[in-house]
Amino acid sequence: MLQDILVTGLVNGGVYALLAIGFSLIFGVARIVNIAHTAFYMLAAYCFYTLLVKTGLGFLLSGVIAVGAVTLFSVICYRLVIEPVREHEAAVLIATIALALIFQELMLFTFGGHFLGIPSTLEGAVRFLGVSIPYQRLLILVVAGVSLAAVWFVLYRTRLGLAIRATANDLEVANLMGMNVHRVAMATVAISVALAAVAGVVVAPVFVVDPFMWLAPLVTMLAIVVLGGLGSLKGSLIGALIIGYVEAITVFAVPAGAYLKGAVALMIMVAVLLVRPEGLFGVAFEEER
Amino acid sequence: MYWLRRGWAELRNEVFVLPSRTLVLAWVVALLALPLVYGDAYVMRIVTMTCIFAIFAASWDLLAGYTGQVNFGHALFFGAGAYTSALLSLKLGLSPWATIWAGAAVALFVGFVVGYLCLRLRGSYLSLATLAFPLIALGILFAFPDFSGGELGVSGLRRLTLTPTGNYYVAALSMLVIVFALWALADSRFGIVLHAIRDDEVAARASGINTPRYKLMVFAVAGAAAGFSGALFAHYLRVAGPSTLEVALSFQVVIWGIFGGVATIYGPVAAVFILYPLTEWLGSFRAFGELRLLIFAIIVLLVLLFMPRGLTPWVRDKIETQCPRCKQRNGTWRKICRLCGAAVSGEDLSYKPR
Numbered sequence: 001m002l003q004d005i006l007v008t009g010l011v012n013g014g015v016y017a018l019l020a021i022g023f024s025l026i027f028g029v030a031r032i033v034n035i036a037h038t039a040f041y042m043l044a045a046y047c048f049y050t051l052l053v054k055t056g057l058g059f060l061l062s063g064v065i066a067v068g069a070v071t072l073f074s075v076i077c078y079r080l081v082i083e084p085v086r087e088h089e090a091a092v093l094i095a096t097i098a099l100a101l102i103f104q105e106l107m108l109f110t111f112g113g114h115f116l117g118i119p120s121t122l123e124g125a126v127r128f129l130g131v132s133i134p135y136q137r138l139l140i141l142v143v144a145g146v147s148l149a150a151v152w153f154v155l156y157r158t159r160l161g162l163a164i165r166a167t168a169n170d171l172e173v174a175n176l177m178g179m180n181v182h183r184v185a186m187a188t189v190a191i192s193v194a195l196a197a198v199a200g201v202v203v204a205p206v207f208v209v210d211p212f213m214w215l216a217p218l219v220t221m222l223a224i225v226v227l228g229g230l231g232s233l234k235g236s237l238i239g240a241l242i243i244g245y246v247e248a249i250t251v252f253a254v255p256a257g258a259y260l261k262g263a264v265a266l267m268i269m270v271a272v273l274l275v276r277p278e279g280l281f282g283v284a285f286e287e288e289r
Numbered sequence: 290m291y292w293l294r295r296g297w298a299e300l301r302n303e304v305f306v307l308p309s310r311t312l313v314l315a316w317v318v319a320l321l322a323l324p325l326v327y328g329d330a331y332v333m334r335i336v337t338m339t340c341i342f343a344i345f346a347a348s349w350d351l352l353a354g355y356t357g358q359v360n361f362g363h364a365l366f367f368g369a370g371a372y373t374s375a376l377l378s379l380k381l382g383l384s385p386w387a388t389i390w391a392g393a394a395v396a397l398f399v400g401f402v403v404g405y406l407c408l409r410l411r412g413s414y415l416s417l418a419t420l421a422f423p424l425i426a427l428g429i430l431f432a433f434p435d436f437s438g439g440e441l442g443v444s445g446l447r448r449l450t451l452t453p454t455g456n457y458y459v460a461a462l463s464m465l466v467i468v469f470a471l472w473a474l475a476d477s478r479f480g481i482v483l484h485a486i487r488d489d490e491v492a493a494r495a496s497g498i499n500t501p502r503y504k505l506m507v508f509a510v511a512g513a514a515a516g517f518s519g520a521l522f523a524h525y526l527r528v529a530g531p532s533t534l535e536v537a538l539s540f541q542v543v544i545w546g547i548f549g550g551v552a553t554i555y556g557p558v559a560a561v562f563i564l565y566p567l568t569e570w571l572g573s574f575r576a577f578g579e580l581r582l583l584i585f586a587i588i589v590l591l592v593l594l595f596m597p598r599g600l601t602p603w604v605r606d607k608i609e610t611q612c613p614r615c616k617q618r619n620g621t622w623r624k625i626c627r628l629c630g631a632a633v634s635g636e637d638l639s640y641k642p643r
Contacts, residue, residue, distance in 0.1 A: 105583035263428025
């Protein structure tokens with residue numbers, strides 16, 4: 001059981017980290033609480049399903065196309081819907097909620113409400129420390145690791161990453177230093193949604209694909225981001241692992257744990273907030289006036 | 290006779306001079322007269338539900354709009370009221386008239402607890418943390434299905450009154466009383482303090498306002514009002530299920546509030562009265578039935594693109610102007626202010642936040 005907990009926690013933590021880091025990025029740079037973030041994850045899963053099962057493209061090709069298409073689509077949505085109301089925080093908030101609802105209903109209308117099954121990308125399993133780990137879960141772990149490394153590289157080793165970090169730090173000064181903050185925000189949207197789309201594509205064969213699959217990870221992701229500190233990437237990564245393990249422990253070790261796993265994860269978040277209101281790694285910034 | 294003339298004069302001088310007040314009066318009259326004029330059961334059912342949700346949306350606005358504690362888990366109070374009232378009336382056999390108050394009282398207490406836990410949080414942290422509370426409650430309810438009924442909820446409750454008209458009037462009158470009470474509260478000195486807390490909490494504290502106390506009071510009041518609406522909802526539908534605690538309901542109230550215009554009380558109420566019947570009406574077409582949530586979301590999105598501050602502030606700016614000298618409001622047709630005589634027509638000099 002211990003090995004099960006270790007492996008499941010790591011795999012779920014990896015998926016959550018992909019989602020939470022994207023959300024954190026976009027919040028840090030553009031101060032957008034993007035409720036539609038996991039809706040893009042759902043869109044990517046559906047896109048992957050369509051390409052793979054309906055048109056019969058290969059796994060790799062459909063995955064890449066799905067991620068690309070969803071990323072492009074998110075930038076279009078950002079330009080058409082979010083940017084016109086950027087100055088009104090409340091309007092941005094419900095614009096993202098409305099977007100998520102629109103995606104959910106579109107998928108419900110096109111594909112119906114039933115679960116869709118996607119064949120595993122890789123069959124078989126490897127035995128490691130006495131537990132058998134399906135290759136599919138290993139793949140999730142590898143993809144998550146590679147994506148996170150890529151994001152780290154973009155953020156800390158390129159000029160775009162420098163601009164993103166500068167904008168997150170202080171939007172107005174970054175603007176005065178000659179960075180095009182609108183374009184930086186757009187690039188951030190693209191990066192963050194691409195991460196969510198990658199997560200959607202890799203988990204599609206493991207989790208069920210249905211139009212409401214965005215709600216549960218949304219809540220968990222928000223809990224992780226708050227737990228780790230809003231806008232802090234390190235916090236999101238560590239928070240994701242904490243919540244991943246907490247959920248795994250609850251499911252395997254507590255009776256009726258499957259019902260309680262969300263509740264326990266959220267209680268951990270509330271407990272952390274009571275002690276540190278700015279999250280584990282958040283900066284306790286005084287009011288932004 | 291004197292009182293009639295006096296009343297008419299008051300009406301003409303205080304209500305009919307402003308289009309917004311006339312609209313509110315017309316709305317109240319229409320609401321009270323509806324069962325007498327058009328007693329269709331389907332329409333009455335929709336308006337009853339609208340009234341119940343209007344209480345809920347108004348209570349959210351007091352918390353989120355006025356005080357700036359943007360609550361993403363407002364369904365917690367709704368669900369607390371609904372489940373308390375339902376369990377008390379089913380397990381102990383109490384009358385619904387008593388258990389509704391018990392539901393509101395429990396929701397008040399829950400509001401106090403949530404407010405206490407969230408005192409140190411602000412901004413987005415508060416929003417995202419409050420999102421967690423109803424889901425924690427939901428997880429606990431699902432873990433004890435014998436007590437809470439699990440997925441199915443607590444069903445088979447007694448009706449409040451036996452006739453649809455009776456239920457309608459209970460909902461409509463409690464809605465009017467609660468909404469006007471919240472409006473009066475928000476317009477009083479108390480409400481001004483809430484504005485101060487939202488705009489700058491540090492400055493409010495520096496001015497000697499005990500902000501934690503005010504925040505706790507607002508959480509409790511908003512919780513009680515939301516719990517009352519939840520209890521009404523449970524007894525009207527005769528079931529208190531997990532849907533009263535779901536994220537969808539919490540998001541729904543955020544949409545209503547922001548769509549109508551925050552920090553107005555009447556804005557969210559107006560939004561509920563527009564959006565809820567609209568979705569029901571769309572749902573009644575067979576062709577649109579599946580698409581109604583989609584159409585709802587698209588309408589919200591389009592309206593926001595044109596009126597980013599919400600519906601009611603936009604409408605109010607169209608039909609009324611603010612006097613540049615005494616800051617009172619006038620109908621747009623007036624050339625001079627009705628109170629101080631300053632010229633109000635021509636270009637609008639009043640300050641408009643971008």
